[in-house]
Amino acid sequence: MSDQRIAVIKLRDLLMVTMPSDPDDPTITALQDQVLQAMERYNPKGLVLDISAVESLDSFFARTIVETARMVALMGGQTVIAGMHPSVAITATQLGFTLGNVLTALDVDRALEILANPPQMKVRR
Amino acid sequence: MSDGMQGEERILDESHIVSVRKTTRDIATRLGFGLTDVTRIVTAASELARNIFHYAGTGVMRWRTLEESDRIGIELVFEDHGPGIASIEQVMQEGYSTSGGLGMGLPGTRRLMDEMEIKSQVGLGTTVTVKKWHRR
Numbered sequence: 608m609s610d611q612r613i614a615v616i617k618l619r620d621l622l623m624v625t626m627p628s629d630p631d632d633p634t635i636t637a638l639q640d641q642v643l644q645a646m647e648r649y650n651p652k653g654l655v656l657d658i659s660a661v662e663s664l665d666s667f668f669a670r671t672i673v674e675t676a677r678m679v680a681l682m683g684g685q686t687v688i689a690g691m692h693p694s695v696a697i698t699a700t701q702l703g704f705t706l707g708n709v710l711t712a713l714d715v716d717r718a719l720e721i722l723a724n725p726p727q728m729k730v731r732r
Numbered sequence: 733m734s735d736g737m738q739g740e741e742r743i744l745d746e747s748h749i750v751s752v753r754k755t756t757r758d759i760a761t762r763l764g765f766g767l768t769d770v771t772r773i774v775t776a777a778s779e780l781a782r783n784i785f786h787y788a789g790t791g792v793m794r795w796r797t798l799e800e801s802d803r804i805g806i807e808l809v810f811e812d813h814g815p816g817i818a819s820i821e822q823v824m825q826e827g828y829s830t831s832g833g834l835g836m837g838l839p840g841t842r843r844l845m846d847e848m849e850i851k852s853q854v855g856l857g858t859t860v861t862v863k864k865w866h867r868r
Contacts, residue, residue, distance in 0.1 A: 629750060629753060629754070631746060631747055631749070631750045632746045632749065633746065662757070662771065662774070663753065663757075663771050663774045663775045663778060664775065665775050665778040665779050665782065666779060666782075666837060666840065667782060692771075693768070694767045694768040694770075694771040695771060697768050697771070697772075698768070698771045698772050698775045698844060699775075701772070701840070701843045701844055702775060702779075702840035702841070702843070702844060703826070703839065703840040703843075704840075
């Protein structure tokens with residue numbers, strides 16, 4: 608069995624959350640609790656959810672990620688999901704999963720760039 | 733890989749959803765499926781195992797390898813003695829859900845696999861059979 612722990616690390620004014628490769632349901636549920644507690648404790652401006660180790664994303668996992676991002680938004684933070692594998696992206700899309708308006712990045716590096724320069728609302732000319 | 737391998741995974745509690753994913757990943761990889769197909773198969777198995785856990789409580793996944801002259805496949809049979817499905821047509825509709833939120837389950841799972849068959853009788857249980865093939 609792989610390490611099931613979720614790593615939540617405060618990095619300057621951000622939270623870095625790393626998901627294990629094949630988390631069980633209690634671990635996925637713990638993601639929400641741990642992230643929201645860390646939001647309250649550190650008051651970061653953003654959250655990078657690193658799923659680059661994740662090998663498959665079923666509807667429960669996918670829904671929990673989107674819900675967590677919405678909760679973080681309610682607490683004033685911006686979530687960027689980083690590092691989704693192509694095979695996971697293809698499968699999640701075919702399964703019918705949409706991210707809504709959660710931001711995504713190819714890797715953690717790009718996610719940090721996005722959070723450093725958050726996309727502005729476009730002003731229509 | 734010898735022909736006609738088979739086995740089963742019991743689904744008795746939440747942790748067995750992970751066991752089902754590990755077993756299907758292992759078999760699909762050994763059968764020579766590409767990474768995207770392996771991910772599709774594992775995700776479909778996870779959805780179906782979760783359905784058993786949520787709706788029936790317990791059940792079993794039986795798996796076997798399929799060999800034909802020009803193709804190799806995997807068959808997964810998810811069987812439970814739960815409440816059964818009153819209208820299969822209804823559960824195959826996009827967005828339909830009785831438990832709130834898992835509505836993408838069956839139609840989504842169908843898209844990930846090559847074949848899917850559902851047999852169900854109210855009060856007796858449900859059997860979902862899925863297959864995925866690749867060319868030799």
